[in-house]
Amino acid sequence: MSYKRLLFENKDQIVTLKLNRADKLNAFDLLMFEDISKAIDSISRDRSIRAVVVGAEGSDFSTGLDIKSVMVNKQAGFKLLWKWWPTQSNLAQKMSVGWRRLSVPVIMAIHGRCWGAGMQTALGGDFRFASPDASLAIMESRWGLIPDMGGSLALREITAMDRALDWTMTSREIPAMEALEQGLISKIEPDPMAAAQAYAQTLAERSPDALAGIKKLYQYSWHHNDGRLLAKEWLLQWKMFLGKNRGIAVQKAQGKSDRQFVPRAL
Amino acid sequence: MSYKRLLFENKDQIVTLKLNRADKLNAFDLLMFEDISKAIDSISRDRSIRAVVVGAEGSDFSTGLDIKSVMVNKQAGFKLLWKWWPTQSNLAQKMSVGWRRLSVPVIMAIHGRCWGAGMQTALGGDFRFASPDASLAIMESRWGLIPDMGGSLALREITAMDRALDWTMTSREIPAMEALEQGLISKIEPDPMAAAQAYAQTLAERSPDALAGIKKLYQYSWHHNDGRLLAKEWLLQWKMFLGKNRGIAVQKAQGKSDRQFVPRAL
Amino acid sequence: MSYKRLLFENKDQIVTLKLNRADKLNAFDLLMFEDISKAIDSISRDRSIRAVVVGAEGSDFSTGLDIKSVMVNKQAGFKLLWKWWPTQSNLAQKMSVGWRRLSVPVIMAIHGRCWGAGMQTALGGDFRFASPDASLAIMESRWGLIPDMGGSLALREITAMDRALDWTMTSREIPAMEALEQGLISKIEPDPMAAAQAYAQTLAERSPDALAGIKKLYQYSWHHNDGRLLAKEWLLQWKMFLGKNRGIAVQKAQGKSDRQFVPRAL
Numbered sequence: 001m002s003y004k005r006l007l008f009e010n011k012d013q014i015v016t017l018k019l020n021r022a023d024k025l026n027a028f029d030l031l032m033f034e035d036i037s038k039a040i041d042s043i044s045r046d047r048s049i050r051a052v053v054v055g056a057e058g059s060d061f062s063t064g065l066d067i068k069s070v071m072v073n074k075q076a077g078f079k080l081l082w083k084w085w086p087t088q089s090n091l092a093q094k095m096s097v098g099w100r101r102l103s104v105p106v107i108m109a110i111h112g113r114c115w116g117a118g119m120q121t122a123l124g125g126d127f128r129f130a131s132p133d134a135s136l137a138i139m140e141s142r143w144g145l146i147p148d149m150g151g152s153l154a155l156r157e158i159t160a161m162d163r164a165l166d167w168t169m170t171s172r173e174i175p176a177m178e179a180l181e182q183g184l185i186s187k188i189e190p191d192p193m194a195a196a197q198a199y200a201q202t203l204a205e206r207s208p209d210a211l212a213g214i215k216k217l218y219q220y221s222w223h224h225n226d227g228r229l230l231a232k233e234w235l236l237q238w239k240m241f242l243g244k245n246r247g248i249a250v251q252k253a254q255g256k257s258d259r260q261f262v263p264r265a266l
Numbered sequence: 267m268s269y270k271r272l273l274f275e276n277k278d279q280i281v282t283l284k285l286n287r288a289d290k291l292n293a294f295d296l297l298m299f300e301d302i303s304k305a306i307d308s309i310s311r312d313r314s315i316r317a318v319v320v321g322a323e324g325s326d327f328s329t330g331l332d333i334k335s336v337m338v339n340k341q342a343g344f345k346l347l348w349k350w351w352p353t354q355s356n357l358a359q360k361m362s363v364g365w366r367r368l369s370v371p372v373i374m375a376i377h378g379r380c381w382g383a384g385m386q387t388a389l390g391g392d393f394r395f396a397s398p399d400a401s402l403a404i405m406e407s408r409w410g411l412i413p414d415m416g417g418s419l420a421l422r423e424i425t426a427m428d429r430a431l432d433w434t435m436t437s438r439e440i441p442a443m444e445a446l447e448q449g450l451i452s453k454i455e456p457d458p459m460a461a462a463q464a465y466a467q468t469l470a471e472r473s474p475d476a477l478a479g480i481k482k483l484y485q486y487s488w489h490h491n492d493g494r495l496l497a498k499e500w501l502l503q504w505k506m507f508l509g510k511n512r513g514i515a516v517q518k519a520q521g522k523s524d525r526q527f528v529p530r531a532l
Numbered sequence: 533m534s535y536k537r538l539l540f541e542n543k544d545q546i547v548t549l550k551l552n553r554a555d556k557l558n559a560f561d562l563l564m565f566e567d568i569s570k571a572i573d574s575i576s577r578d579r580s581i582r583a584v585v586v587g588a589e590g591s592d593f594s595t596g597l598d599i600k601s602v603m604v605n606k607q608a609g610f611k612l613l614w615k616w617w618p619t620q621s622n623l624a625q626k627m628s629v630g631w632r633r634l635s636v637p638v639i640m641a642i643h644g645r646c647w648g649a650g651m652q653t654a655l656g657g658d659f660r661f662a663s664p665d666a667s668l669a670i671m672e673s674r675w676g677l678i679p680d681m682g683g684s685l686a687l688r689e690i691t692a693m694d695r696a697l698d699w700t701m702t703s704r705e706i707p708a709m710e711a712l713e714q715g716l717i718s719k720i721e722p723d724p725m726a727a728a729q730a731y732a733q734t735l736a737e738r739s740p741d742a743l744a745g746i747k748k749l750y751q752y753s754w755h756h757n758d759g760r761l762l763a764k765e766w767l768l769q770w771k772m773f774l775g776k777n778r779g780i781a782v783q784k785a786q787g788k789s790d791r792q793f794v795p796r797a798l
Binding site for chain 2 (some may be wrong): 617637657659660668684689690691710715718734735738739741742743745746747749751753755756758759760761762763764765767768769772775777778779780782785
């Protein structure tokens with residue numbers, strides 16, 4: 001797989017992905033959208049991958065949509081917004097939703113500006129580590145738009161309604177400290193990329209089936225009623241019992257073996 | 267429109283509404299309920315209005331239901347609780363739900379006591395600014411009742427279950443600082459009315475269609491599953507594309523024009 | 533009712549329950565599961581009970597599942613996981629869900645370690661009071677499993693998704709202060725058992741019908757759409773109006789009478 005807008009590295013089953021258009025502050029043109037989509041698909045197919053870290057080259061995570069580039073390319077708008085069916089995600093929404101749907105944990109390593117399309121992408125991660133000087137913004141209302149890249153799926157899970165409305169209606173810059181206090185990011189780290197990679201390695205000590213099961217369980221539980229959640233939890237646990245990785249995890253926990261986990265079963 | 271229990275002012279498309287029964291600490295009698303209902307309907311019909319600020323005359327926002335007055339008037343209880351259909355809001359619930367359903371942002375400016383019916387009304391706002399000495403209370407359990415004015419629709423969006431249970435089961439007074447830390451209010455401001463009006467003006471710099479779309483999107487997203495949210499977001503964005511205000515917003519953002527927005531399309 | 537793994541005391545209609553297997557750090561064997569299930573059923577049947585406090589004998593709340601004991605007893609796994617229907621709770625899930633379904637407030641008094649099955653049980657309470665030195669952990673991923681005892685029903689109501697994922701994926705120990713800041717516990721108290729009992733008495737000053745109604749209303753409201761919540765709130769309030777305890781509450785509030793509440797109606 002070759003990428004024009006991304007650096008893709010798979011080291012010890014941990015993927016590090018970097019937005020790679022530093023001369024344009026990693027603004028999203030159609031190539032960026034398409035490369036991220038391809039990367040998500042490629043990670044999804046490889047069951048040996050244990051975790052994903054997403055960061056960026058240059059001074060900023062991303063300043064958002066490259067409007068000129070998308071306007072010049074007449075097909076771009078169509079490609080970004082087209083859906084076969086309303087409830088599926090289009091290419092724009094996949095920037096955020098795609099990470100959620102992966103069975104592995106995804107950690108966003110944010111520095112500098114993280115605005116608009118960059119912010120929506122960051123909201124797709126399971127965790128957001130940001131540098132102390134990071135500046136976040138939900139920028140769409142500045143252009144008379146609503147955020148339409150799926151980031152709202154995450155907002156309701158991490159912050160309060162009035163905070164989300166304030167950020168989105170004003171489109172103001174949110175300093176890292178406020179973002180942390182109000183749940184928009186998970187952690188402030190001097191070197192978010194290094195911290196995210198270290199955290200990915202910590203997570204990789206656990207069974208890949210368990211991590212996948214936990215991610216699926218919680219995404220489900222946040223938005224379904226009690227009965228359906230009790231069923232989901234029970235069915236997912238049976239998958240754990242029937243998989244090979246549970247036994248390996250038990251042996252690890254008891255210090256009896258240091259065998260590697262087998263590729264994830266879900 | 268004339269009001270007996272409200273002051274209604276529309277200045278530069280920003281409505282300031284004040285509960286106006288200061289001699290009774292703005293306790294809710296039937297006239298207060300009916301006036302607020304009328305005001306909500308009137309705001310709803312006027313598509314040029316950009317934002318609403320709700321405050322109160324006198325020493326307190328409101329000390330809650332005027333029980334004596336409601337008991338004396340035999341029809342009052344009936345008028346407050348009557349519904350044609352269980353899922354619609356009755357007059358009591360409209361005090362909170364009515365503000366949510368408006369397409370414009372609603373900011374509550376709270377000072378002094380904000381109890382019972384006053385608290386439920388305040389919960390209907392998108393934002394709550396309170397003075398440092400404000401005292402909030404979900405008072406209904408003191409009278410052997412549950413809160414039944416629709417404020418629960420907001421609680422789940424802004425705070426944690428155990429906090430909400432504590433406040434509602436004990437009906438204790440909640441100081442402004444605790445309310446802020448636990449999400450019950452958005453901000454503490456020395457002069458909440460002035461701060462709310464300034465914030466309303468900041469919001470009015472954005473497209474009215476975008477503000478309406480964001481409010482609808484987030485209220486929907488907090489309580490629907492991923493697929494339906496992806497559809498909603500996409501459909502709302504098409505309304506933005508098709509409206510006139512998006513173009514005006516872009517020109518404003520680029521400093522090319524200072525044209526006024528046209529009345530909101532949704 | 534006699535218990536082998538619990539101390540059960542009913543004093544002035546407030547039940548204090550203590551896990552009573554201190555020599556095994558209150559690890560959950562099949563008897564513990566069965567005793568807790570019996571206790572929940574017994575509390576559920578007694579409409580005079582006003583509140584429940586759950587604590588533990590010895591140095592720790594509970595260090596989790598007694599794996600050896602459950603493995604030796606071949607029927608234990610079957611008994612814990614069996615369901616007649618996917619959406620109902622099995623014996624394992626009842627440890628958490630059972631407390632939620634009670635119509636009375638349940639306060640967990642946590643000291644020492646509260647891990648695995650202990651943590652899931654604690655998540656079933658409406659409130660969690662913990663000692664400053666308490667250590668909490670969602671331990672299942674250490675054994676290659678997902679948490680499957682129903683605690684996820686509470687997590688989504690009290691904390692943010694990324695916190696929940698972090699705790700559950702890493703299975704790390706969570707100090708009391710972090711647990712408080714992130715919503716996992718309600719309060720830090722030097723003597724959580726004494727504080728929980730005092731709080732139970734405060735709650736018992738309110739009408740038992742109102743407390744039951746509030747608990748049902750909020751559990752419902754967190755996971756249903758606006759229309760259904762408006763109906764639920766209205767129907768529950770009619771139960772308050774029709775019950776005897778509302779009148780008693782009003783007389784108490786007005787200082788006119790100190791009559792005891794009658795047993796709860798819902």
